[in-house]
Amino acid sequence: MNIGEIADKTYEYLKTKDGLKGDFTISETETNEITMKDGKFTLFRTLFDQDVSVRVIKDNKEGSASINKCTEDAVKKAVDDAIVSAQAGDADECFDIAPGMDPEKFKMGVLEPDIDKLMERTEELARDIAEKHKKIKLIEMFAKYVKSHSVFMNTGGTRDESDCGYYEIYAEFAGSDGDETTGINGTVVIMDNLDEKFIDLGSIEKDLADTENSLKPMKVTDKFEGDVIFTPQCSVQMLSFLLGNTVVDPAIIAGTSVWKDKVGEEVVSPLLTISSKPWDKRIIAHEVHTQDGFRSEDYTLIEKGVLNCLATSLYTSNKCKVNRAANSSLTFVVDEGDTPYEDMIKSMKRGLIVGAVSCGHPGPNGEISGVAKNSFYVEDGEIKGAVIETMISTNLFDMFKNVKAVSKELLCNGSMVLPSIQCGGVTISGTEG
């Protein structure tokens, strides 16, 4: 029995339960993954997985269950487990599912893989790194192809059938020159074809060059307030921290979000426009319906600094009387600015270019301090060198109000689209600071 038929049987089984509404996803996934260590293939994995996830609401009580089997019996067990979980819960009128939508079929990415070509491209990347970046020690690379087929249905009549396939390359490396070594850096790209050399994709080439340039780092020896340019990878880290404390379900339900009542107000610099756009053509694999079962749509969360809406689910929308977000994936697409990246550097009196921040998850007050990783010291508009043992401290809310520039250049790596963001007023301290 294929998963479409299993899904139809599951729907019929759900319908036999009186007074129940719910939704479920049944999926099959095949993954082929090749591992390369130190320039040699060391592992080839083929993984066949299945998943059934069921959510039910009965008497205003919600429960969910999942199991990685697609047999008729296993699916019925998952439904029954979800019902038992719901019975153990509390009634809450805010639990709900989306109304039924017209049945749809979706095809995304590449559905017929070329594993031999994936091997060739991976070997080619290892060769390119060895030739062009002689001071890079390639620790590990993972090249994979993932294909999934899934059916989502709800008791309102929705039936979404999706086929999705994509390639992914992830490289982990360090700078190495004799006894000198840098910290680990990593770079990832998701793609739907193998037409281009891997080294030309995403920020792979730049990340390798930055890591090579991080050998023989310098120490910042004082404490000062300066500018920080966050690379696109670090911008997404900072924005995730910011939004994780302000616009998503836990922060809204807990009441700890300082933005809960600020929809329509300016919350960050007018230079920032932040959207969640799963349907953007630069995003390779994406959701087609929300976790609640609504058709996913692109939306802009913050437009020119003004908070347009919250990124909340149907439950939180009902519970806290706020909007429901048009998608649940928070797929970052941040608009480009009008400042060339090089001009951002030239404009800096004193500060850092930061590739990652090693830190704890900031609390709801937005205070953050962490170690600047893969980072470079800038003085009078010039990059002076890579840094170690250098910390940055700031408040996320204040920092994103103090954005000085957003780069013209964007990083598109298949899962996000982001510029570099330059912020002022960040405390930077070295070991003697």
Added chain:
Amino acid sequence: MLEDILTKQKSFFDTGMKTVLRGQESRFRRVIIQNGNLVVNARSEESGICARAYLNGAYGFASTAEYSEEAARKTIEAATKNARYLDKFNADKKNAYPEIAGSMITSPRMIIDFEQKRLVDLCKEIDAYIAKKYPDLLSRTVVYREDTMEKIIVTSDAADGHVAYPRCTVYVILNMASAEGQPVEVMDSFGGFGHIEDNYSELNGVYEKIDELYKKLHDKAEGVYASAGVKTVILHPNVAGMIAHEAVGHTVEADLVQGGSVAGPNLGKKVASDLVGIVDFAHTAFGDKAPLPVYIDDEGVPAEDAVLVEGGVLKGYMHDRESAALYGVKPQGNARGYAFSDEPLIRMRNTCVLPGKDKLEDMIASVDDGYYLLQTGNGQADLTGEFMFGITMGYEIKNGKLGKAILDTTVSGVAFDMLNTVDMVSDTVTWNTSGTCGKKQAMPVSMGGPAIKCKITIGGR
């Protein structure tokens, strides 16, 4: 309990390869109550079979979500085929690593499952205690998390095993507004190895810890920013355990040593003060069951303790079978995979700084101007040994006495440099039993240690 349908499949192993067949069932239970609202109420289960075949220095691996004899045979066949496919690309063929004596190893207990209602009721009971006793909170969250796994391991040339790792944890997160109206947060976790009745049959101990947590939250709401710079600090065992895991443990995992970690050129050398010893315990520590007892790893290696640092000298690394052969040492059972579809990686188990002879109160009294750092949210380290930990609870120390609480901050340093500054070590070990390591795959671990006095870089305003 998993039925052993795998042992009889050994006849399908390719005689020219070293093969491991693993059957696994993992169970996850989640309940989250936030401000009295049951927002997560979920159960999930996954099971399946994986096979790994080693040929001339490369591995073929395959997994399937089915758990049957036929699925086992197909999985062995697919892994064998993948090993052969990779061998075509392999110009630098290696000899096989040494055999290990065959035996059958089992863990003393298996998994007991409980109805969801018991889990929900537990969280409701704890939430009701907090709501009634502390009505001035901005928010409260109670989380029940259970991640248990059971494995059957069948090998061509090592030990076989049938083991289980039951573990459950309750997390309590409390928020309060500071004097400036900003939300401040504290979190603690309770539980560990075993099931719900092992850990929560009576709740007085949990309530006492919640009372302590509330007091810390109150202190933190009146807290001050730490002053940035290099400071003398007392690290609570929770933080010292994180040092053992993040700052030292990862740098001495042999795969990361091969990747160029700072531990590579330092084996046998002095890397820390004489007072520092670090061990990755297998299943027994200080005469008691370790918080996450591992009896056999996923390559069929019987688990033994791995001594990492002794008297300040770097003594050894943690290995899988292949790296142990490369370094000419005996593997000690550090290779584990998280999901049934995960290949085993070199992982820590119960990593601990060994206790010293000092009393905590004497250690605090010895600090004129510094900090007592009690709680860490997370930590990271890299190949250079540069590490950072988020500090979510701590106090100033002024003239040998505890002062004001500090707001969230981060500490950082270079592991071996920092360990060389250790000049006092307390006599009592405390374990953190709910750790999850994130090296490629999630993995349950525990970490522990005494309080240690050292110098460290602290972030702040």
